[in-house]
Amino acid sequence: xxxxxxxxxxxxxxxxxxxxxxxxxxxxxxxxxxxxxxxxxxxxxxxxxxxxxxxxxxxxxxxxxxxxxxxxxxxxxxxxxxxxxxxxxxxxx
Numbered sequence: 001x002x003x004x005x006x007x008x009x010x011x012x013x014x015x016x017x018x019x020x021x022x023x024x025x026x027x028x029x030x031x032x033x034x035x036x037x038x039x040x041x042x043x044x045x046x047x048x049x050x051x052x053x054x055x056x057x058x059x060x061x062x063x064x065x066x067x068x069x070x071x072x073x074x075x076x077x078x079x080x081x082x083x084x085x086x087x088x089x090x091x092x093x
Contacts, residue, residue, distance in 0.1 A: 009036070023047075 004012070010028035013019050023043055030039030 008028070008031055010024055010031055013027060014024050026039050026043055027036070030036035033039075
């Protein structure tokens, strides 16, 4: 990130085009009010909670898939053990 001399932080961040517009507005308001530090702390808390929620949502989506995969593995193991037993039993009859 290139920061031009005398340029505000919000203007430099806006040029990067990677930050959400709400965050850029918060930074600009913090600069104007002189409370940039507290605004950035609040933004950090907000985005930290958002990241936790996204991670929890991902885990919630992956969990049923993992259960199905594990059920397939266990089913394969059970079949690989029981099929020879059934074949031996049918051969005895």
